[in-house]
Structures are given as structure tokens and as C-alpha cells.
Amino acid sequence: MIKVLVAGFKGKMGATATKMVLDHEDFELVGVLDPFEEKNHLNELAEYKGSDVPIFKNKKEVVSVKPDVWIDFTIPAVAYENTRFAIENHISPVVGTTGLTEEQLSELTTLSKELKVGGLIAPNFAVGAVLMMQFAQKAAAYFPDVEIIELHHDNKLDAPSGTALKTAEMMSEVRQKKTQGHQEEKELLAGARGADFDGMKIHSVRLPGLIAHQQVQFGGVGEGLTIRHDSYDRSSFMTGVALGCEKVIHLDKLVYGLENLL
CATH class of the missing domain: 3.30.360.10 (Dihydrodipicolinate Reductase; domain 2)
Known part of the structure; x- marks a missing residue:
């Protein structure tokens, strides 16, 4: 069972990814992250009534549930720091947030190689x-x-x-x-x-x-x-997101583009 955290779970892509993880028989959703959410557990939200999963406000708290994979569908302003934090804590990132610079991608790739942490940044998961x-x-x-x-x-x-x-x-x-x-x-x-x-x-x-x-x-x-x-629907991206979660834990560096895993 792969333990997964979803950052940006309130966005349209993040919400779709959260539901995919909940429905996937090989994944366990161990937490979601959103600094602006007032609730503390997913089951306090109407659309997640049966899911007793913690909602984290601070990414440092995420380490407590020991996720294997960090799915990130946030915004460019925070995606770099999120991905760096995940790699530093030996959590494999699967990042669909676009807008990272070439310099940021290079820094994250170098860091992942040094720490031997697999990950995926993909501009498109379809x-x-x-x-x-x-x-x-x-x-x-x-x-x-x-x-x-x-x-x-x-x-x-x-x-x-x-x-x-x-x-x-x-x-x-x-x-x-x-x-x-x-x-x-x-x-x-x-x-x-x-x-x-x-x-x-x-x-x-x-x-x-x-x-x-x-x-x-x-x-x-x-x-x-x-x-x-x-x-035509955000569900088209979920096959690629699920594949990323399954594959990155076996990699020893960050790769750019879903084609590297097909």
C-alpha cells in the first residue's frame, strides 16, 4: 500500500486527485494539505463524509504521517518549496503544478540525485x-x-x-x-x-x-x-497521476515528463 499526501486538495485538479487516491485499491490517503482550510479532517467536509483523513495547515506537520508520495496541485508560487521540502524529507513528489523555472527544475533534480529520491514533474498527465x-x-x-x-x-x-x-x-x-x-x-x-x-x-x-x-x-x-x-474532463489526467505514484517510489531521481515512465 502506497501512502499518499495531496497538497492543494481544494483546487479542481487537487480534488480530482484526492478522490482518485481514495478510490484506488493500492493507495492510502494519509493526509491533505491546505494552509487556508479551517477544518481539521476531511470527513468534516460534505464531499468526504466517510474519510477520516487529517487536513494539514503546515507542510512540516505532514512528516508525522510518513507519506511515500506527495501529489502537488497547488500554484507556482509554492510548488517549488513544496517539492523541495518533499525531497528533503525523502517523500517522492508527483507534481502537476506548472510554472516552475528551468533553474528551479535543475535545482530540484540535482537535490533528488544527491538524496536518491525519485519524483516526477509533468506538465501534463493525460x-x-x-x-x-x-x-x-x-x-x-x-x-x-x-x-x-x-x-x-x-x-x-x-x-x-x-x-x-x-x-x-x-x-x-x-x-x-x-x-x-x-x-x-x-x-x-x-x-x-x-x-x-x-x-x-x-x-x-x-x-x-x-x-x-x-x-x-x-x-x-x-x-x-x-x-x-x-x-474534456480532469479525470483524463488521473491515469497518469496514478502511474506516477506507482513508479516514482522505485526511482532514484526526479524526472520531467510523464513519457519517462511510459
């Missing part, structure tokens, strides 16, 4: 999204002209999304270096052409009603190729 990124990387070797359009709900805090950045990074590894668009192109409104990543453009859409969607659009002479993934 298996279909991971396949979309891999297919896009394959296509980028043949179609250097490409733009990414990512679409998310209007409460998402970071732009571009972690998935879009990861996709661009993967494509840049195999893509012929090229700055797209006409050399005399001018933006009549700043940002009209999107963000630039190694010559590729990334466009972020934020609207209510959306969950998580990404379209990678390639253009060639006389043809085009579109690779798209849609998450």
Missing part, C-alpha cells in the same frame, strides 16, 4: 497529451514551419502552458532552425504573433468552459498537418 507531444516531435523533423495553439480555462495562472513549452522544447531538438514569418512582418498590436520559442510561435487562449487543449499546426508546400489533443 496519456493522449504525452502521445501528442511525441507525435509533434516526430513531425517537426520534416515540417520546420509550425505553430502551437494551447487553450485552457480562464483560471490558469501561467502562459504559455507547461505542455506547450514542453512540446516546443521537444520539437526544437529535431527541428531545422528557422525563424518563421516574413522578415518584414510587423505586429500592428503587440503580441499578435504570439510568443517566440526558438523561431516557433506559441499562442495561449484562456476562456471559461475549456479544460486543457492543444493544437500543433504544421505547414508545408501544398499541405498541412494538425495534431490536436483535448481533455
Whole structure:
């Protein structure tokens, strides 16, 4: 039985992860973390009536229940400190919070190697999204002209999304270096052409009603190729989260991207 703690359990992704852990026969939910929750136990909340699980306000208190895995769906401002704390206390982090900097990722990876603590930071836990990124990387070797359009709900805090950045990074590894668009192109409104990543453009859409969607659009002479993934419900991410919880306890370092575990 894998003992799991969920940080950020009141958010939409955190709540979905909490319910997944409660329903999973191989997981034991030993605690949840939220510094602003007034209740002390989950069963004091209407949606968790049968769950006598402690609600922690301070991450230092979490160590008392000895979790094996720390699931983090919080916000970028606290995710780095949470993940560092988990690694320092030999708790394997499974992090879905995006917005961490390259420097922070590097520091956390180095620390995990030193302490031999496995972990996973994934910009997207949907298996279909991971396949979309891999297919896009394959296509980028043949179609250097490409733009990414990512679409998310209007409460998402970071732009571009972690998935879009990861996709661009993967494509840049195999893509012929090229700055797209006409050399005399001018933006009549700043940002009209999107963000630039190694010559590729990334466009972020934020609207209510959306969950998580990404379209990678390639253009060639006389043809085009579109690779798209849609998450219509947050439950689409839970297969990947569960897989992460099962796998990270057997690793000896932090990895970035669910594809490393598939």
C-alpha cells in the first residue's frame, strides 16, 4: 500500500486527485494539505463524509504521517518549496503544478540525485497529451514551419502552458532552425504573433468552459498537418497521476515528463 499526501486538495485538479487516491485499491490517503482550510479532517467536509483523513495547515506537520508520495496541485508560487521540502524529507513528489523555472527544475533534480529520491514533474498527465507531444516531435523533423495553439480555462495562472513549452522544447531538438514569418512582418498590436520559442510561435487562449487543449499546426508546400489533443474532463489526467505514484517510489531521481515512465 502506497501512502499518499495531496497538497492543494481544494483546487479542481487537487480534488480530482484526492478522490482518485481514495478510490484506488493500492493507495492510502494519509493526509491533505491546505494552509487556508479551517477544518481539521476531511470527513468534516460534505464531499468526504466517510474519510477520516487529517487536513494539514503546515507542510512540516505532514512528516508525522510518513507519506511515500506527495501529489502537488497547488500554484507556482509554492510548488517549488513544496517539492523541495518533499525531497528533503525523502517523500517522492508527483507534481502537476506548472510554472516552475528551468533553474528551479535543475535545482530540484540535482537535490533528488544527491538524496536518491525519485519524483516526477509533468506538465501534463493525460496519456493522449504525452502521445501528442511525441507525435509533434516526430513531425517537426520534416515540417520546420509550425505553430502551437494551447487553450485552457480562464483560471490558469501561467502562459504559455507547461505542455506547450514542453512540446516546443521537444520539437526544437529535431527541428531545422528557422525563424518563421516574413522578415518584414510587423505586429500592428503587440503580441499578435504570439510568443517566440526558438523561431516557433506559441499562442495561449484562456476562456471559461475549456479544460486543457492543444493544437500543433504544421505547414508545408501544398499541405498541412494538425495534431490536436483535448481533455474534456480532469479525470483524463488521473491515469497518469496514478502511474506516477506507482513508479516514482522505485526511482532514484526526479524526472520531467510523464513519457519517462511510459
